Amino acid sequence: MATNIFVNFPTSDLERAKAFYEALGYTINPMFTDDNAACVVVLSDTIYFMVQTREFLATFTDKQIIDPATQTGATIALSQDSREDVDAIVARGLEAGGTEPRPAQDYGFMYSRDLEDPDGNNLSYLYMAPEAVEKGPEAYMAEHAADAPAQA
Known part of the structure; x- marks a missing residue:
């Protein structure tokens, strides 16, 4: 099972x-x-x-029981298939009454955005480059150092 x-x-x-x-x-x-x-x-x-x-x-x-509007009990991270999928699900959440507590984070190998539900429970949606998953973030960044964006 x-x-x-x-x-x-x-x-x-x-x-x-x-x-x-x-x-x-x-x-x-x-x-x-x-x-x-x-x-x-x-x-x-x-x-x-x-x-x-x-x-x-x-x-x-x-x-x-914490108040998720003012305290963090946990952050739940959910991977997506692309950066566009991350943006799309966060957009749907914002339209449905959620909030984005901080700007998008772009680490080059990983892109993430946080979304809080109307109670303040935090969901983190992320896309990680398949090569970074396979090789690890450091190896991926070493291979892509010239085109890595600055951390947001």
Whole structure:
């Protein structure tokens, strides 16, 4: 059996959160969605975001639930097939009420943009050159030193 990944996010408005994640192109699994939580299918039934009301999420831990608008609990990084795909998904997220907390980061071998959902949960979308994945960032940058952009 494959390992499934469930990332739990707090939300103050479940309906708004569901609309945001659907605008990114993800689907909601109705079998695991109710008034307390929404199961967002991110990748082919193996990776899910469980967007939960703060009160419901608190039933799974004895620790304080952070306010993602002012604190970072985790940054979730999701790779894309191209820089254009990174820009496209961030654009959809911005149109759906998300925010971009900082400028795009261009490291030459990797391009990334952060997107915060309406609650402030951080998603980082990135594209990494296949050669950098294969050889490692240092080798890739050494081969492409002349055309590497300055870090944003």
